[in-house]
Amino acid sequence: HQELTQATIVAHFRDYQPEKFSGQGDPRIVDEWVQGLEMIFEVMDCPDRYRTLCAQIQLTGDARLWWNAYWSMRPGEKEGCTWDQFKELIREKYYPSYYRADMERQFLALTQGTRSVDEYGREFTRLGAFVPDLVGTEAKRAHHFTDGLRPAVRHNIVGHDVQTYARTVAIAQELDASTRLEAIQTPAQPVAQPPAQPKLLHHRRIRRRGSSEPLLTTGGPVPDKYQFVQHVENTTVENALWARTSQQPCGRQQARVFAIDQREADQHPGTMSGMIILNDVHVYALFDTGATHSFISRRCLEAIGVRSTIAVDPLEVSLASGRKIVTDAEATDLSLSIGGRILITDAYVIEMRDFDLILSMDWLT
DSSP: HHHHHHHHHHHHHHTTOOOOOOOOOOOOHHHHHHHHHHHHHHHHHHOOOOHHHHHHHHBBBHHHHHHHHHHTSSSOOOOGGGGGHHHHHHHHSSSOOHHHHHHHHHHHHHOOTTOHHHHHHHHHHHTTTGGGSSSSSHHHHHHHHHEEEEEEEEHHHHHTTOOOOHHHHHHHHHHHHHHHHHHHSOOOOOOOOOOOOOOOOOOBBBBBBOOOOOOOOOTTTOOTTHHHHHHHHTHHHHHHTTTTTTOOOOOEEEEESSSSOOOOOOHHEEEEEEEEEETTTTEEEEEEEOOSEEOHHHHHHHHTTTEEEEEEEEEEEEESSSOEEEEEEEEEEEEETTTTEEEEEEEOOOOOOSEEEEEEEEGGO
16 A cells, blocks of 8 residues: 555656756756755645655756765665755755855845846845745845845835835835936936046956956865955956967867866866856856866857857867867857956857856966
8 A cells, every 4th residue: 555655646746747856067956956846745745755755766867876875875774864854965965065155145245236126136036045044034034135225225114114025025116116216307416527447458358347246156176165266356457368468369279178067077176166147147157277268158148148159260179088079159248257356258159068157267377
């Protein structure tokens, strides 16, 4: 009877066509995958003792190998693994603590800025999904949401004695619309223009354009999570650009890259991965000290709304595996926010499975 019940539950679970999980790619995927499974379990009213069984069936590739290896060293314990234990194990493996800390930092640093309340709310909800402890109650959620609003809106909300998050958002939308309307109706006062900033030398359209908060974390074997950001902050843009002025294209250019997927990156100590902002979109990037050029995936181009162009000189890229690929597609004038700076750079287009962007670091040396 127990086997029949178990088989019935698994079959019912599969009717919902749950996502598979391979352990590859953006660390955010694991939390999205777990949340998707929990929604299915709630709808089908799945007993806790069967949730781990259903979830492990969806593991593929590296994730399945890891899961089997983990329990092979703990004979007799697998049957007692609860759903909460499963979530803790897989998050610790594929959603590491340094990444969670970075998402928490991004959430706590989030402000409305020039965005509408709706736009700010969408980003608040997205980041809030990664920090459930900070938004676990209505009061906490409303407090953090209010704290990031523009001062003109935030100060007015404080006097409303709001009790729920939904009500907080509704009042913020009304106040935001009102303040924006006032700004439109009020004639702008002339302001003195600041003196023009001196232009920086540039090569391949890499130049300093401003500043922003660093949003990078590093992974893999790098011991210092902020090593790359500190290196950027201690490196002048002029020196970085000077290092590249000797690179003159001539016919088919030769290029190399250490890794184009997560597995290859994990095998090379000269790589770091993390979330950065590219054209105002968060993307998953690999910083490759062995790469001679920067690369971007077609999927990422579509996400940021940029079209590629035909490069003057095709690029022949040598991979760590010994394979070579040729590309003549290039994306230019990409806006990259990292290390407290905004850089405009170019990247060749290649197919990548796990990363949105691969950045070479020769211009930082």
